[in-house]
Amino acid sequence: SQTIHQWPATLVQPVGSPLSLECTVEGTSNPNLYWYRQAAGRGLQLLFYSVGIGQISSEVPQNLSASRPQDRQFILSSKKLLLSDSGFYLCAWRRKARYTEAFFGQGTRLTVV
Amino acid sequence: AQKVTQAQTEISVVEKEDVTLDCVYETRDTTYYLFWYKQPPSGELVFLIRRNSFDEQNEISGRYSWNFQKSTSSFNFTITASQVVDSAVYFCALGSGGYQKVTFGTGTKLQVIP
Numbered sequence: 001s002q003t004i005h006q007w008p009a010t011l012v013q014p015v016g017s018p019l020s021l022e023c024t025v026e027g028t029s030n031p032n033l034y035w036y037r038q039a040a041g042r043g044l045q046l047l048f049y050s051v052g053i054g055q056i057s058s059e060v061p062q063n064l065s066a067s068r069p070q071d072r073q074f075i076l077s078s079k080k081l082l083l084s085d086s087g088f089y090l091c092a093w094r095r096k097a098r099y100t101e102a103f104f105g106q107g108t109r110l111t112v113v
Numbered sequence: 114a115q116k117v118t119q120a121q122t123e124i125s126v127v128e129k130e131d132v133t134l135d136c137v138y139e140t141r142d143t144t145y146y147l148f149w150y151k152q153p154p155s156g157e158l159v160f161l162i163r164r165n166s167f168d169e170q171n172e173i174s175g176r177y178s179w180n181f182q183k184s185t186s187s188f189n190f191t192i193t194a195s196q197v198v199d200s201a202v203y204f205c206a207l208g209s210g211g212y213q214k215v216t217f218g219t220g221t222k223l224q225v226i227p
Contacts, residue, residue, distance in 0.1 A: 042220075044217040101160045104150075104158040
């Protein structure tokens with residue numbers, strides 16, 4: 001069966017520090033991968049998606065970047081965090097077949113102080 | 114562009130009451146798909162249902178039922194005889210545009226009071 005792992009679960013970082021959140025998927029190959037952010041009391045905003053190794057599409061201009069160094073690994077990064085980067089970050093994967101649902105990781109709650 | 118609107122921000126019901134969560138979507142694609150997810154306090158999104166644009170049959174799964182109406186671009190979710198464990202944030206989502214992107218609504222927080 002497929003599983004998705006996301007870590008860390010919580011993170012408190014000072015403004016201006018770097019960020020690296022990692023997500024890995026097991027039990028499938030060549031998935032579509034996604035990073036979403038959920039601000040407090042709001043819906044999910046798609047940040048990045050990837051259809052293959054090294055292929056990253058950005059949905060919104062921001063202080064963050066994403067990379068996919070391996071087929072089932074998706075990394076969210078920042079060189080210098082801003083207060084506005086605080087939120088709940090969710091990684092997700094989907095099969096490439098049509099009409100498939102996304103499966104989500106446990107999420108990372110990031111607080112920038 | 115695609116958009117999902119969940120006009121109900123928060124709903125409170127007493128246990129055993131029925132409750133309907135509304136979802137209205139917008140898309141120019143003729144082929145698309147719709148989802149409902151549940152987000153319990155733990156934070157992880159749990160997939161509930163998927164519905165394709167060419168299948169307007171309503172679906173029932175236990176206490177859950179979904180009403181898909183293309184004429185009104187709505188995909189509403191009803192919980193019958195609600196329970197405290199149903200308390201969560203529920204998200205409606207729309208997938209289209211080459212099946213690579215899924216757009217979520219802002220969610221409806223449901224509180225079931227014992």
